[in-house]
Amino acid sequence: MGTWNTGPFDNDDAAELLDDIREGHIYFDELLPDVGHRYIAADQGAMIVAMAHLAAGSVPEGIDDSQLESLRTPQNRERLRQCLEAVISDGTVSELAGQWAESGQDKLLEWKAQSHVQLI
Template structure:
């Protein structure tokens, strides 16, 4: 997966899911792992972060807006909150966290830019 910055939409996986959502080609609920999954791959972690930011009302700076109605139901927000926590907890659960951990100084920047409060 190609990553060019620490923001929630600054990677190849996020850009692909944004395009698919804009075109209405997928249901975001189908993309999320089961709660309690023991390992989250890099691409799945990037997707979770992007979806969580969309659910919180954050839109990417570039490109058309994404319809976020399906992401903003209480059940979806709850599932996204749990998935996001798993991605940001540590490198044993999240391969994306482990990748940023290897980057060293960028880990804290990535974590702070990836976290979003889902009410």
């Protein structure tokens, strides 16, 4: 995964997700994993972080809020909240958290702070 910073859209997987949304080729239900105890791969974790921020209202240029309606349903917001919690927990559950942990404690904490968002 190409990463250039700790923000929710600062990686190749999130950039591809945003491009797909702009082009209208996205089905959020297919991208959201089922909630449960399993290992989350880094690419899926990056998309979960990006989708959580989109659902919470952080919308990059070129994306219209209407394109995010299905992501913002109460059911999907709850799925995202639980998935995001798993992604930023630790490397035993999330490959992405494990990769950030390898970057050092300061970078890990910065990434977690940038990735966390309230999904009420």
